[in-house]
Amino acid sequence: MIVNQNSAVMFLLHIARLLTPDDDGVVNATIDMDYPRLIKLNSSASGDFLLARDENNDAVLCVPNSMLPWFVQVNWCRVAVWPEEGLLILEAAMPDSDSTGLAYGIKCRPARLDIILTEREAQMQDNGESRVMHILAMDSSKEGDPMFADAYAYTNVPLRMVHSMDEFVSTLSMEDAHEMFSRSGLGSVHYRAPRLGG
Amino acid sequence: MADGLKFIVKPRGVQDNLSDAKVDSYNPVQRLLCGPSLDPKLLKGVLRMYISPIMQRDERIGHSFDVEKAEVHYLLFYAADYCRLKAIKDDPAKTKSKNVVPPLTRVTEAEVFKRFSSRMEVGVLTPALAVQTFSVRRNPY
Numbered sequence: 001m002i003v004n005q006n007s008a009v010m011f012l013l014h015i016a017r018l019l020t021p022d023d024d025g026v027v028n029a030t031i032d033m034d035y036p037r038l039i040k041l042n043s044s045a046s047g048d049f050l051l052a053r054d055e056n057n058d059a060v061l062c063v064p065n066s067m068l069p070w071f072v073q074v075n076w077c078r079v080a081v082w083p084e085e086g087l088l089i090l091e092a093a094m095p096d097s098d099s100t101g102l103a104y105g106i107k108c109r110p111a112r113l114d115i116i117l118t119e120r121e122a123q124m125q126d127n128g129e130s131r132v133m134h135i136l137a138m139d140s141s142k143e144g145d146p147m148f149a150d151a152y153a154y155t156n157v158p159l160r161m162v163h164s165m166d167e168f169v170s171t172l173s174m175e176d177a178h179e180m181f182s183r184s185g186l187g188s189v190h191y192r193a194p195r196l197g198g
Numbered sequence: 199m200a201d202g203l204k205f206i207v208k209p210r211g212v213q214d215n216l217s218d219a220k221v222d223s224y225n226p227v228q229r230l231l232c233g234p235s236l237d238p239k240l241l242k243g244v245l246r247m248y249i250s251p252i253m254q255r256d257e258r259i260g261h262s263f264d265v266e267k268a269e270v271h272y273l274l275f276y277a278a279d280y281c282r283l284k285a286i287k288d289d290p291a292k293t294k295s296k297n298v299v300p301p302l303t304r305v306t307e308a309e310v311f312k313r314f315s316s317r318m319e320v321g322v323l324t325p326a327l328a329v330q331t332f333s334v335r336r337n338p339y
Contacts, residue, residue: 012249016241036247074252092252101251180251186243 010070018045034165035174036181038103040087046107050138050146051088051115059116059133059159061088061106062148068137072154074102079133080168081117081161083110089168090157099173122161131159 018029018041028045032038050062059079063071077093078100087105094101121131135154139147162168169177181187 008249012241012245015248016244019240019244039248094251102248180247184243184247185239186247 008070008073011074014067014070015039031181031186032105035103035169035177036186037100037169037173037177038089038105040105041107043107048140049106050140051108051112052136053115054134059131060136060152061090061116061133062136062138062146063153065137065139065141068153072135076135076154076157079116079157079159081113081122081159082163082168083113083119083161084163086110086113088113088116099176100169103169117159117161119161125160132156133159 015029018039019027019031021027026044027042029039029041032040048064048067052060052062054060061079074092075095076090077098078091080087080089080091080103082089085105086108088108090104090106091100092102092104093099116133117131121129125131132155134152134156137149137153165174
């Protein structure tokens with residue numbers, strides 16, 4: 001859930017702009033047609049983020065200052081690493097349930113997803129060892145020389161590894177997402193910015 | 199914290215997706231006024247599909263943001279975008295490129311609201327609620 005309406009507004013604008021072609025006609029994110037709650041960023045938009053590990057070996061997602069505070073006002077409840085698809089998926093839960101309301105997929109090379117969670121660590125999770133990810137603000141205005149905040153903006157999001165859509169989401173949730181998608185009208189929208197008339 | 203990071207992959211990215219660096223404000227309406235145009239149908243769809251399901255009841259303005267109530271935001275966006283486009287259309291000399299940002303002073307929140315009032319046929323938003331919403335937004339944090 002989003003705890004602040006202004007953050008909701010900002011997040012809405014962010015997603016809408018990702019789905020709208022930019023000046024070069026490039027669309028920076030697509031909606032997954034198997035599971036429409038999943039928005040998959042392209043490489044360019046994903047490049048706004050950095051992946052890292054901290055001194056405790058915990059995974060860290062670095063988010064640009066320009067996306068704060070609204071990005072961390074979303075209640076990110078889980079993070080899924082999907083090596084086969086090259087995706088790091090942040091999941092936001094609905095307020096009154098544990099169901100995923102939004103899945104935000106950041107594209108990354110499969111090998112680099114090891115920065116967040118390795119296969120071995122995922123296997124160790126099965127034995128009860130939990131892995132978490134934190135979110136850290138960064139100032140990336142100076143190219144090649146990012147600066148980082150002194151404290152995490154969001155902490156302890158549980159990590160998991162998935163290898164297929166079935167593993168990522170239940171059939172029931174997928175059906176629910178398709179139903180919502182058809183009601184939202186997104187399927188029939190041609191993503192074009194309105195033009196000036198006359 | 200920078201020293202504590204062991205290693206980082208992926209060099210920093212490409213662009214600020216909001217591309218509204220000229221606005222030093224957290225007011226969403228102002229930011230919309232200065233950002234690129236967005237398709238109202240797309241906004242509405244994204245709102246219904248992704249944002250409304252993860253919104254929490256906002257106690258400060260006394261109503262929950264379910265899909266119906268969230269129309270308020272959609273309409274505000276639409277009104278703001280309309281005013282932005284109108285400002286460009288009214289003064290094309292100063293906005294030769296479609297990407298030129300019209301000065302904020304040319305389109306005030308009052309004007310947004312005034313123009314918006316004529317678009318109340320949907321009937322979800324009451325003037326009192328709109329004013330309340332604006333006042334909350336003026337000092338969001």
